[in-house]
Amino acid sequence: MELVPRKRLELFSGRAHPELAREVADHLQIKLGELTLREFSDGEIYSRFDESVRGKDIFLLQTHAGPVNDSIFEQLIMVDAAKRASAKRITAVCPYYGYSRQDRKASGREPITAKLVADLFKSAGADRIISVDLHSGQIQGFFDGPVDHLTATQVLTDYLRAQNADDLVIVAPDAGRVKVAERYAQKLEAGLAVVHKSRPKNSANVVNALNVVGDVAGRRCVIVDDMIDTAGTVTAAADLLLARGAADVWVMATHPILSGPALKRLDDSSISRVIVTNTLPLAGDRLIGKIEVVSIAKVIADAIAAVFEDGSVSELFHGDNLS
Numbered sequence: 001m002e003l004v005p006r007k008r009l010e011l012f013s014g015r016a017h018p019e020l021a022r023e024v025a026d027h028l029q030i031k032l033g034e035l036t037l038r039e040f041s042d043g044e045i046y047s048r049f050d051e052s053v054r055g056k057d058i059f060l061l062q063t064h065a066g067p068v069n070d071s072i073f074e075q076l077i078m079v080d081a082a083k084r085a086s087a088k089r090i091t092a093v094c095p096y097y098g099y100s101r102q103d104r105k106a107s108g109r110e111p112i113t114a115k116l117v118a119d120l121f122k123s124a125g126a127d128r129i130i131s132v133d134l135h136s137g138q139i140q141g142f143f144d145g146p147v148d149h150l151t152a153t154q155v156l157t158d159y160l161r162a163q164n165a166d167d168l169v170i171v172a173p174d175a176g177r178v179k180v181a182e183r184y185a186q187k188l189e190a191g192l193a194v195v196h197k198s199r200p201k202n203s204a205n206v207v208n209a210l211n212v213v214g215d216v217a218g219r220r221c222v223i224v225d226d227m228i229d230t231a232g233t234v235t236a237a238a239d240l241l242l243a244r245g246a247a248d249v250w251v252m253a254t255h256p257i258l259s260g261p262a263l264k265r266l267d268d269s270s271i272s273r274v275i276v277t278n279t280l281p282l283a284g285d286r287l288i289g290k291i292e293v294v295s296i297a298k299v300i301a302d303a304i305a306a307v308f309e310d311g312s313v314s315e316l317f318h319g320d321n322l323s
Helices: 018-028 068-084 113-124 137-142 153-162 175-188 232-243 262-268 297-308
Strands: 009-013 035-039 045-049 057-061 089-094 128-132 147-150 168-172 191-198 208-213 220-228 248-256 273-277 291-294
Touching: 009 018, 009 297, 018 057, 018 297, 035 068, 045 068, 057 068, 057 297, 068 089, 068 113, 089 297, 113 137, 128 297, 137 147, 147 297, 153 175, 153 248, 153 273, 153 291, 168 175, 175 191, 175 220, 191 232, 208 232, 220 232, 232 248, 232 262
Parallel strands: 009 057, 057 089, 089 128, 128 147, 168 191, 168 220, 220 248, 248 273, 273 291
Antiparallel strands: 035 045, 191 208
16 A cells, blocks of 8 residues: 655644734635634643644744734744644744844843744744744844745835835935845835934934935935834934935835834824834734835745745745845
C-alpha cells in the first residue's frame, strides 16, 4: 500500500486583531480554524485547538497590539499548543512585530529585545515568521529560521496614484528611512526630501526636527515611515515642512501604534491626511477624521499562499522587501 500525503493549510487567529485574520482568510478562500483562548482568574492564558492540527501547515496570526506583552505571549502559547498537537509546520504571522525598535544597543547595559522575542518564538516551536515592514531589516537575522519580510509599499503607492496628486514630494522623516522614501519616489516619479532630526540622549519619544534637505516649497509633501507611535516625529517634521513653504503635508505609515498623546497630536497638527494600514486594529474613538486605513490583508494572504505552496515570497514584491 502506498500512501500519498496531502498538504493541508490552516489559519488561526489570536485575539489582538481577529478582523484582519478574517479578511486574510477570505482572500485565501478558507475558514478560520477553531481555537479556544481564554484567561484564568489570575490572568494566565489558556489555548486549545478545537480541531485536529496533526500533520497540517499551521499559520498563527497575531499582531502585537497593545498590551504588547499579552499579545506576544498569547501567540507563543498558541505556537506551543500547535507543536504539542503534532502540527507539521508552524508559521507565526506577526503583521506588527513587537519590540522591533529595540534591535540594537544604543548605549551600555541595554537589551536587544527584538532578538529575545525571536528566540522565544524559536523555543516555543515556530518554524517560520512572517511580518510586515520590520523597523530594521537586521531583525530577519535574529530568528534561527526563515523570515518572510513583507512590505506595504505597493498598497500605499497604489493609494497615492488613485488620488491623482500632482507635484508630490516623498519625505523621509529621518536618515534611517531614506532608502524607503527613495523607493516610493522612484515608483511615483516624485521628488525626494529628508528631514534631519535629533533625539535628546536618554529620552524616548522626544524628537527635534532641525532642517529639511530638498525642495518642498509649494508642493504636497508625503512623509513615509514604518510606524506612528506618539506622533512626535511626524508632527515635528510636518511643522518644519510647512515652515519651509510646503503647500500640504500628508503622512503614510504601515503600523498605526498611536500610543499616548498621538491622536491628540495628529488631530491638532497641520497634517491634513494620515494614511495607515490595518496591521494594528483601529476602531471607535481611535479612528479620527484625518486617518484613512488601507488593507494589508491581501499582501499577507498572498505571502501565506506562497509559503504553503513552497513558492517565492520575494517575487510578490519584485525585491522591494529586501532592502
